[in-house]
Amino acid sequence: MEEFDFLVIGSGSGLDVANVAANRGQSVAVVEKGPLGGTCLNRGCIPSKQLLYHADVYETIESAGEFHIDAEIEAVDFAEMVREVNEDVAESSASIRSGLQSSERHRLFDGEARFVDDRTVEIHGGEDDGSPARGAGEDDGARIRAETVLIAAGTRPGIPDIDGIDAVDYLTSTEALELESPPDRLVIVGGGYIAAELGHFFGTFGSDVTILGRRPQLLPNTDPEVAAAFTDRYRGRFDVQTGYAVTEVAEANGEITVEALPYEYGDDPGVVEGGEALSVAGDELLVAAGRVPNTDTLDLEQTAVQTDEAGFVETDEYLRTDAEGVWALGDIVGEYLLKHSANHEAQSVARNIFGEEPEPVDYSAMPYAVFGSxxxxxxxxxxxxxxxxxxxxxxxxxxxxxxxxxxxxxxxxxxxxxxxxxxxxxxxxxxxxxxxxxxxxxxxxxxxxxxxxxxxxxxxxxxxxxxxxxxxxxxxxxxxxxxxxxxxx
CATH class of the missing domain: 3.30.390.30 (FAD/NAD-linked reductase, C-terminal dimerisation domain)
Structure with a gap:
């Protein structure tokens, strides 16, 4: 068993707190099963917003005619665009890894952390991310104990329970950001910000986009007037079908067929049985139906840490869990699934662990943005x-x-x-x-x-x-x- 002062599970915003611990002379263990830097860097805001900016430039040139400027786009090297963004991300992730590996105060464990008791975890597996320094599974079976533990293991794309989904080669946002050519016909399940952003991206570069959302409007968590205006603009660009729940998907001869039924919100939400079914076909299916917390990988039942019905870690207003010495932050606590929220929480946790008086996290002016068009x-x-x-x-x-x-x-x-x-x-x-x-x-x-x-x-x-x-x-x-x-x- 290796003993540390501080242990963080996940290498996104939790690293900010780990670095404060290291700067105070503590020994720090970091457990990460994938590339370093968390969701935002590797498969979230950084690659998506970089790619979306290309779409914005394209749109600007396309609309030049309105300003009496005659411009035309001769070619788009889509594959190079995507490769360049993904290489940039990989370099940033690799530099975080080499920073941790060359640090005397941090020790990086490759693999998945599973709790043995409140403050002890065992490492399982580990993936070979191609870095020459480590093979896969070198830390497999290692046990780590720490005085203070921070759970910052994030979320992953949620896959709804749809008939036939397991037999279909679908995309989540992770794979969509790596596609080297835009699909001819893209069907998106979900009507939130990921659907809005990736619909804009692929639609701009030539995909015929269909968006299927359960709620009456896209971006249902925004203000109703804003959501209505946004949905209206998207209806002008794409085939937007709101108020539908996808019930079945199938794949044959490279074509994906999606069946949906009307969905009603209200006191008793659900699919309208016997409602008129909608059938849509496409070359690629993107599932953008929200995100689920990675708590189910952590064996939290071995600890006093509590989770809510959706699986997010329960904390108090200081971000302490029910287990002594165990804290949590970021997407896995489910307050706001936003990088700037996780960074804000990291500042609070660092202050509450290492400062004099704990202070509640202040969420009162937490902004959000959707980089659609x-x-x-x-x-x-x-x-x-x-x-x-x-x-x-x-x-x-x-x-x-x-x-x-x-x-x-x-x-x-x-x-x-x-x-x-x-x-x-x-x-x-x-x-x-x-x-x-x-x-x-x-x-x-x-x-x-x-x-x-x-x-x-x-x-x-x-x-x-x-x-x-x-x-x-x-x-x-x-x-x-x-x-x-x-x-x-």
Whole structure:
């Protein structure tokens, strides 16, 4: 048995805390079964956003005609584009590995960690990622014990229980990011951000895209008005079928057939039996139906660590689990499945483990962004959430093309603001160009400012720059909603 001061399972944002431990002179063990750097670097935000930027450039050139510029795209080297991004990712991952291996304070274990008791794990397997330094399974069977354990083992794509799915060669986001040519016809199961982003990517480069989502709108977790506008724009580009649950898939002669039935949300959600079935065919099937936590690989039943119904690790507000000395962060705790949330949690955990007084994690101004076309971003409550909580609020919406810069860009989209009756910002949701950038001033106002309309309304904005659309959304005529009031625009 090897003893350490600190053990982290997973090499994503958990490494941030491990590095704090190492800098304080602690001995650190890192357990990782795949390439280093976690989901974001290897099969998430980094490769997807790099590839999506190529799609944005393509779209910009394609729309040049609107601005009386005659430009045409002669060729796209799709395979080279994908290879370059994946090589870049592999290099970053390899540099994290060599950094850990050359460190005197860190010891890297290749394989899967399974708990033996609260603070002891056994290493299983290990995969040969091609690095010459290690063969596969060199650490197999090793047992490690640590004073402090951090569970940061992330999530993986969820595969819904669909008839025939095991007999079909489907893609998840992981494989989709490595395809070296766009499929002729791509069928996407799921209507969330992964479907939105990868639909935009493959659709831009020539795939005929069909999106099948259970909810009435794509991006159902965003504000209802934003989701409706986004779904409407995607309907213009793709075959979007919302309100359908996929019930069966089959593959024959290189063609995949997908059967779906109408799906109803409400008190008793489910497939409408006897509803009119929908049948769609494609060359590739992308399953983008959410993500599931990797807790089922950890043998947590050997510990006092508790999980919720969906399998996410239960923690208190400081990110401590029910087991003494065991903490958790990132996607596996299921608060927000976002890299910036995991990084924020890592700062909190480091402060709570190594600082004087523990402080709860502050999720109050956690933004999100979807890099589709259009972009979507938001922070705080949605109008649905305020209505469900019977909160009184006021709302205002401002369109991009009503600003000088938005008009010059031919920008289609809007900023929607939700405030309480005292002027405190409850939420802000944006659909349109650079939404992921524009949301930041609202996050800053909510975090570092007084968190009121005044912060944004009274800040001087460059004229005629795009952030004016945010300023004007916060400066306009608000109308009352919620708390028994009728909502007008």
């Amino acid at each position: 259009p972009e979507v971003a938001g922070v705080g409550a949605t109008e649905d959430e305020l209505r469900a909580a019977d909160r009184e609020y006021a709302t205002n919406t401002y369109r991009y093309d009503e600003t000088a810069r938005g008009d010059a860009m031919h920008a289609d989209g809007f900023v929607k603001v939700l405030i309480d009756l005292e002027g405190e910002i409850l939420g802000c949701h944006i659909v349109g160009p650079d939404a992921s950038t524009l949301i930041q001033e609202v996050v800053t106002a909510m975090t570092a400012g007084s968190g009121t309309v005044r912060d944004i309304r009274e800040s001087i904005h460059v004229h005629p720059a795009l952030p004016e659309v945010v300023q004007r959304a916060f400066s306009g005529q608000f109308s009352r909603g919620g708390g028994g009031h009728q909502h007008h625009h």
